[in-house]
Amino acid sequence: MPAQLTSVMERLKAVVAQFTLAQRTLAIIGVAGLVLGMVALSSWLTKPTMSPLFSGVSAADASAIVDQLNGEGVAYELADGGSTILVPDDKLYATRLSVAAAGLPADSDGGGYSLLDDMGMTASEFQQQVTFQRAMEGELAKTIGAINGVEAATVKLAMPEETVFVAEKADPTASVFVQTKQGVTLEAGQVQSIVHLVSAGIQGMDPSDVAVIDAQGRVLSAIGGAAGSGLSDQQTGEYEQRVSSAVQTMLDRLVGPGKAVVAVNAELDYDNTDRTSETFDATAGVPPLSSSTTREEYTGTGGTPVGGVLGPDNIAVPGGGGAGDGTYLKESEVLNPAVNKVTEHTTSAPGSVQRQSVSVVVDAAAGAALNMVDLEALVTAAAGIDPARGDTVQVSRMAFDTQTAEAAQAALAAAAAEEQAAAQAELIRNAGIAGGVLLLLIVMAIIAKRRSSKARREALDLGELQIVDEPRLPWEPTDEALALPSAEPAVDEAAVRRAEIGALAEEQPGEVADLLRGWLVEGSKR
Numbered sequence: 195m196p197a198q199l200t201s202v203m204e205r206l207k208a209v210v211a212q213f214t215l216a217q218r219t220l221a222i223i224g225v226a227g228l229v230l231g232m233v234a235l236s237s238w239l240t241k242p243t244m245s246p247l248f249s250g251v252s253a254a255d256a257s258a259i260v261d262q263l264n265g266e267g268v269a270y271e272l273a274d275g276g277s278t279i280l281v282p283d284d285k286l287y288a289t290r291l292s293v294a295a296a297g298l299p300a301d302s303d304g305g306g307y308s309l310l311d312d313m314g315m316t317a318s319e320f321q322q323q324v325t326f327q328r329a330m331e332g333e334l335a336k337t338i339g340a341i342n343g344v345e346a347a348t349v350k351l352a353m354p355e356e357t358v359f360v361a362e363k364a365d366p367t368a369s370v371f372v373q374t375k376q377g378v379t380l381e382a383g384q385v386q387s388i389v390h391l392v393s394a395g396i397q398g399m400d401p402s403d404v405a406v407i408d409a410q411g412r413v414l415s416a417i418g419g420a421a422g423s424g425l426s427d428q429q430t431g432e433y434e435q436r437v438s439s440a441v442q443t444m445l446d447r448l449v450g451p452g453k454a455v456v457a458v459n460a461e462l463d464y465d466n467t468d469r470t471s472e473t474f475d476a477t478a479g480v481p482p483l484s485s486s487t488t489r490e491e492y493t494g495t496g497g498t499p500v501g502g503v504l505g506p507d508n509i510a511v512p513g514g515g516g517a518g519d520g521t522y523l524k525e526s527e528v529l530n531p532a533v534n535k536v537t538e539h540t541t542s543a544p545g546s547v548q549r550q551s552v553s554v555v556v557d558a559a560a561g562a563a564l565n566m567v568d569l570e571a572l573v574t575a576a577a578g579i580d581p582a583r584g585d586t587v588q589v590s591r592m593a594f595d596t597q598t599a600e601a602a603q604a605a606l607a608a609a610a611a612e613e614q615a616a617a618q619a620e621l622i623r624n625a626g627i628a629g630g631v632l633l634l635l636i637v638m639a640i641i642a643k644r645r646s647s648k649a650r651r652e653a654l655d656l657g658e659l660q661i662v663d664e665p666r667l668p669w670e671p672t673d674e675a676l677a678l679p680s681a682e683p684a685v686d687e688a689a690v691r692r693a694e695i696g697a698l699a700e701e702q703p704g705e706v707a708d709l710l711r712g713w714l715v716e717g718s719k720r
Contacts, residue, residue, distance in 0.1 A: 209642060220638065242282035244271055247290055248299060249278040250339075255299035262293055306332035327351055334395055338370065338388055343378040347371065349392065366399045367417065368392045373409040382429050385414045426464050429545060434458040441552065441576045448569075452599070453560035458577070460550040468541050475534040484530040492522030551586045552577045557594045566591060 213221065247270070248259065256276050263270045263281070268289050271280040281289050309329045313322065331349045338347035348371040354364040370388055374380060385406055393401040406415040438458045445454035554573050556564065570589040579585040699706045 217638065217641070220634075242269070242284065244280035245283050245286050246273075247279045247281045247286065247293070249274070251277055251279070251299045259293055259298050262296055262298060263289070266292065306336060327353055330395070334370075334392055337391065338372065341384060341388070343374050343380060343384070344372055345375045346373040351396065353396075365403055366396055367403040367405075368396065368399065369405045369407070371407055371409075372414075379428075380408065380414065382432075389415050426462070430460060430462050433462065433547070434460050437550070437552070437577050441554065441573055444572065444576050445554065445556070448564070449556055449560040453557040453594070455555045457553045458550065459553075461548045463546045463548045469539070471538045471540075473534075473536040473538070475536075482529045482531045486528040488524075488526040488528075490522070490524035547583070549584045550577070550579070552579065552588070554587075554589045556589070556591050558591050559593070561591050564591075 210218070210221075248255075251259065253276065256272070256279060259279055260270065260272075263279075266289070268281055268285055272278070273280060307329045309325050309332070313325055317325070331351055334349040335347045338344060338349070350369045350371075352367045352369075354366060356363075370392060372380065372388070388406055389401050389404045392404050393399045403417060404415060405413070405417050407413055437460070438456045441456045441458075442454070445456065448454075552573060554569075556569070561569075566589055570587055573579075573589055574587050577587065579587050695706075
């Protein structure tokens, strides 16, 4: 081992040996935290980025795919309740190809047109028809399941048998069961899209013959085209909210926010009405479509019948008998005039407004300068009021009770102040903890530095202290004079010591000062 490394290890051992039990505990905790942090950071840095291999797969397909990945030794993760499988980015496409080569996902739950691939040549006509119907149901269910918010869907088709022994052919019908994701509610437009998707996929199916039911048992679309109770209530609420928002926005600009209240009550017609009417109109001056004329004429002689000629009430006219000229003429004309015919076929879609009423209350203080007649006219126009169908509007000016609003405002202000105080206290506490930890680290660093400085202290040999000689008389010889000449020049050891001490003081002034201070303390104690 190199000498420098050995010296560093020895110094480290010396420093650790001088630690107290508490310092050793803190040091061990700090080292352990540092090691754990480095391990977590390295694992996070080396963790591969995961991408979805397949999403929205069934439980059976997910199990088969996981077995395939375990057999190939590919790391994976499951998400979305096991319906999404994640694999590393660098192995995404290769793994997808290998899994597809194994025939996965097989989609055993959805069925679809894959059912027709396994049909044998000896299948009967009934088996072929049932299998085709199952395939259609599976394909429609998978398509509906791809709609945003739909977790699973099931489609059941009622296909009437084609036969020539019935006078009227029955129309096909369908029922759709939809299970939405947690917290998701299908809108009216989504329900209509499901209805039209199913009806357009089946030949001869009318949109009114599709029923849609959700997982809560609510009828979203009933047979006959009528919306279910849940959907109708939703549509009514959306209409009322839309009208109320339009009126409220206008009033907020006039009297200010919170100074007016709007209530809308609407009745929508969800009956599907089909009406056919024919109108005939004979127009004058138009040539007839067809005409026919009959003329009978007879000329000759003949006698008067016996008994005379009958007059009114079958009474014989006296003298009515006599000779006549025997002439007879009869003419008749038949005309077929042109008549206008108008046939009107009207289908009323459900959801039209039958009647609505709007009630508006304005604060007396804010609306004191408003003309109530003009305000009522504005509300009537904004809400689309139609007096012909019985719509009503009522606009009033009353004093508002602001105590609840003021109490709520005070409660909100108090809650905001309390939240701000809690956040400030949390910030101060975190800052105090951080400052305490930083101070502890600084203290530990200072203690470690002092201990290392003490460990590096060296003993200085200052030599023997010379006694100051007493003054000599002029005639007394000096030591230099009495000293015998030597072959080598004398070395001044005191000067050498002083030079070493000066050099050490320049290199390590702090340690020399601590050493001298320690000597002074020890001398004062003595």
